[in-house]
Amino acid sequence: MSKALPTRSEDYSLWYNELVKRAGLAENSAVRGCMVVKPYGWAIWEKMQRVLDDMFKATGHENCAFPLFIPKSFLSKEADHVEGFAKECAVVTHYRLKNAEDGSGVTVDPEARLEEELIVRPTSETIIWSTYKNWIQSYRDLPLLINQWANVVRWEMRTRLFLRTTEFFWQEGHTAHSTHAEAEAETVQMLNVYADFAENWMALPVVKGVKSPNERFAGALETYCIEALMQDGKALQAGTSHDLGQNFAKAFDVQFATKEGGLEYVWGTSWGVSTRLIGALIMAHSDDDGLVLPPKLAPIQVVVVPIYKTGQLDELSARIRPRIQELRARGISVKYDDRDTERPGFKFAEWELKGVPVRLAIGARDLENNTLEVARRDTKEKFQIPLENFAERISALLDEIQLNIYQKALTFREANTRYADTYDEFKRLLDEEPGFVLAHWDGTPETEQRIKDETKATIRCLSLDAPTEEGRCILTGRPSARRVHFARAY
Numbered sequence: 001m002s003k004a005l006p007t008r009s010e011d012y013s014l015w016y017n018e019l020v021k022r023a024g025l026a027e028n029s030a031v032r033g034c035m036v037v038k039p040y041g042w043a044i045w046e047k048m049q050r051v052l053d054d055m056f057k058a059t060g061h062e063n064c065a066f067p068l069f070i071p072k073s074f075l076s077k078e079a080d081h082v083e084g085f086a087k088e089c090a091v092v093t094h095y096r097l098k099n100a101e102d103g104s105g106v107t108v109d110p111e112a113r114l115e116e117e118l119i120v121r122p123t124s125e126t127i128i129w130s131t132y133k134n135w136i137q138s139y140r141d142l143p144l145l146i147n148q149w150a151n152v153v154r155w156e157m158r159t160r161l162f163l164r165t166t167e168f169f170w171q172e173g174h175t176a177h178s179t180h181a182e183a184e185a186e187t188v189q190m191l192n193v194y195a196d197f198a199e200n201w202m203a204l205p206v207v208k209g210v211k212s213p214n215e216r217f218a219g220a221l222e223t224y225c226i227e228a229l230m231q232d233g234k235a236l237q238a239g240t241s242h243d244l245g246q247n248f249a250k251a252f253d254v255q256f257a258t259k260e261g262g263l264e265y266v267w268g269t270s271w272g273v274s275t276r277l278i279g280a281l282i283m284a285h286s287d288d289d290g291l292v293l294p295p296k297l298a299p300i301q302v303v304v305v306p307i308y309k310t311g312q313l314d315e316l317s318a319r320i321r322p323r324i325q326e327l328r329a330r331g332i333s334v335k336y337d338d339r340d341t342e343r344p345g346f347k348f349a350e351w352e353l354k355g356v357p358v359r360l361a362i363g364a365r366d367l368e369n370n371t372l373e374v375a376r377r378d379t380k381e382k383f384q385i386p387l388e389n390f391a392e393r394i395s396a397l398l399d400e401i402q403l404n405i406y407q408k409a410l411t412f413r414e415a416n417t418r419y420a421d422t423y424d425e426f427k428r429l430l431d432e433e434p435g436f437v438l439a440h441w442d443g444t445p446e447t448e449q450r451i452k453d454e455t456k457a458t459i460r461c462l463s464l465d466a467p468t469e470e471g472r473c474i475l476t477g478r479p480s481a482r483r484v485h486f487a488r489a490y
Helices: 012-022 039-058 072-076 079-088 125-135 180-200 247-251 276-285 313-329 344-353 364-368 390-415 423-432 445-455
Strands: 026-028 035-037 069-071 090-094 097-099 106-108 113-120 144-153 167-177 207-210 222-229 235-245 255-257 263-265 267-274 302-307 334-336 358-363 371-376 382-386 417-419 436-440 458-463 483-487
Touching: 012 026, 012 276, 035 039, 039 144, 039 167, 039 180, 039 276, 069 072, 072 079, 072 113, 072 125, 079 247, 125 144, 125 167, 125 247, 167 180, 180 207, 180 222, 180 235, 180 267, 222 276, 222 390, 222 458, 222 483, 235 247, 235 276, 247 267, 267 276, 276 390, 302 313, 302 344, 313 334, 313 358, 313 364, 313 390, 344 358, 358 364, 358 390, 364 371, 371 390, 382 390, 390 417, 423 436, 423 445, 445 458
Parallel strands: 302 334, 302 358, 417 436
Antiparallel strands: 026 035, 069 113, 090 113, 097 106, 144 167, 167 267, 207 222, 207 458, 222 235, 235 267, 255 263, 358 371, 371 382, 436 483, 458 483
């Protein structure tokens, strides 16, 4: 194996970047700001996709696909929306290249300028709502529950693999409803789906809440979100769900005939999570030796490393493979690492780096003794277990590891959630004990912006579980009815 990873305490950012690359998750591409997601990283995303897709379908949603390009005029129809995304849009202006006259290569053909420029989608509300105008005529066409898995482009100046890239992969749900109450219920339902996925699959505890007006999605009445805490004390927005009201329906004139014979604008929602969830997975759980993956999302849940002398491998493999089938019969993904090009120690380090939850080392002597060596990635414990009912034991162990990883993350979040009643204490906590800071805010965008400018901390959310609590804003001293979650964030 190559030299050790940088430690989190030395340089958290460098540790993260190096881990992503060395664990074979992703790398920077030849296109500035974009990433190549490598097979191991994509396997994690595929697992996420599979679970989320099943959850979406269980709640009545169907998958669809919409164009990558959006006519510029579409973005102009919803003023708040275009204002929110204007600085991040990539624009297609021409449709043809030609050989340069001086022989230097290809150049844009000035005669091939598009009549209307096309925007490479930063999000799909506009193109989807222009389509919905044709799909929705009557209350009988509602609700319309659509999701798409897609790539989008937002022109980022400062990028980081998985967390913020110019092009990224995500899903975006877009639904249409006959009443605001139904749209609100959809928005909350999908927030709960995301929270369920984060906590029960990613082993990531999250705070459910609503965004402040300054942090709200451009064009939404309300943005719901889940916020998670990373090991460096920074917050990460792990998913959002937006109540769009009738804003996009009015912008694109999407109306429906009611049961009573009237004509009304439909009510909309949108919601999404992206490949930044992989970044969250890494930063929430991993350690200085590599990835720590929750078993439910690990591409390889168990790796089996045979321990053998020259000439023993074939015989040993023949005895081990039936045992592997026992694991696979339980739905456990297993890698049998029988490479004869690497020593066991190298393999152990490699699979530790890649975060495989359970490692089994088996030699001829182990089989004779009806035992095998088990190594847990989460706690780094090693112990022997009997071969009898070993598949059942490993299955139970994977469940235990999943729970332990979640509990560790929850304990960390609770230990790093603090209260501040003064601005000085607020700033001290951000600098010396980073994490969530619960503090009073007077509810004005001006105060929120000033706190952000002076401390680089933002209101992550107004927690849905936060109790009413009379107090005074940490900055202005004005009355406040509740505390909100502040943090510096990715």
